[in-house]
Amino acid sequence: MNPVIEALLNRSSEPKLTTPAPPASVLEQAFACAARAPDHALLRPWRYLVVEGEGLQQLGSLFEASATDSDSERQREKLRAMPLRAPMVVVAIASPVSHPKVPVQEQNYSCAAGVAYLVLALHSAGFGAMWRTGDVAERARVREGLGLQPTESIVGFIYTGTVTAEKPAVPRAEVSQFVSRWPQPED
Numbered sequence: 492m493n494p495v496i497e498a499l500l501n502r503s504s505e506p507k508l509t510t511p512a513p514p515a516s517v518l519e520q521a522f523a524c525a526a527r528a529p530d531h532a533l534l535r536p537w538r539y540l541v542v543e544g545e546g547l548q549q550l551g552s553l554f555e556a557s558a559t560d561s562d563s564e565r566q567r568e569k570l571r572a573m574p575l576r577a578p579m580v581v582v583a584i585a586s587p588v589s590h591p592k593v594p595v596q597e598q599n600y601s602c603a604a605g606v607a608y609l610v611l612a613l614h615s616a617g618f619g620a621m622w623r624t625g626d627v628a629e630r631a632r633v634r635e636g637l638g639l640q641p642t643e644s645i646v647g648f649i650y651t652g653t654v655t656a657e658k659p660a661v662p663r664a665e666v667s668q669f670v671s672r673w674p675q676p677e678d
């Protein structure tokens with residue numbers, strides 16, 4: 492099978508990750524792949540933060556600091572531990588600009604397409620990855636702590652590392668269930 496098709500058909504999100512994290516050479520290549528996402532007017536409306544080592548503890552502290560009064564002690568602890576689920580977290584940030592022909596939504600799509608390429612490239616290089624968001628991606632304290640501009644948004648926290656245990660197979664959608672012809676062929 493064509494190796495690209497094979498990688499696409501075999502990729503799955505992997506939540507159970509440990510060291511080693513992808514090395515610099517793998518990361519560099521994965522980001523180069525992300526930068527090949529379709530990008531109307533070549534605006535490059537994305538940027539990434541790589542977090543590992545002590546940075547993961549700091550990210551956990553930032554998540555915890557974003558807790559509200561209604562969050563229990565248990566929820567705070569959960570927030571603090573979140574980034575420690577992998578040896579590396581890549582924060583994908585959509586960074587749209589004002590453009591007469593390219594709406595912000597299209598620029599966000601471009602960032603998301605890049606993230607899909609990123610996780611596929613990591614998978615192809617033998618590393619697991621899991622795209623996560625959750626409430627924390629929207630919280631002002633987290634946005635501020637990560638240095639987001641008001642126009643920017645967090646498209647994902649990409650947890651990556653070495654797969655410790657493959658997750659059970661995810662049932663995949665049947666092509667015929669989500670693809671049809673328009674106009675519908677007459678009988």
Ligand SMILES: Cc1cc2nc3c(=O)[nH]c(=O)nc-3n(C[C@H](O)[C@H](O)[C@H](O)COP(=O)(O)O)c2cc1C
Nearest residue numbers: 502503504505603621622623624625626646647661
């Ligand atoms: C934008 C986005 C955000 C996501 N956020 C989460 C999340 O916060 N937690 C989670 O368990 N899965 C999240 N997912 C789903 C997983 O990344 C994954 O796609 C899903 O578990 C299906 O697994 P698969 O990628 O192997 O098909 C998110 C996916 C996308 C595209």
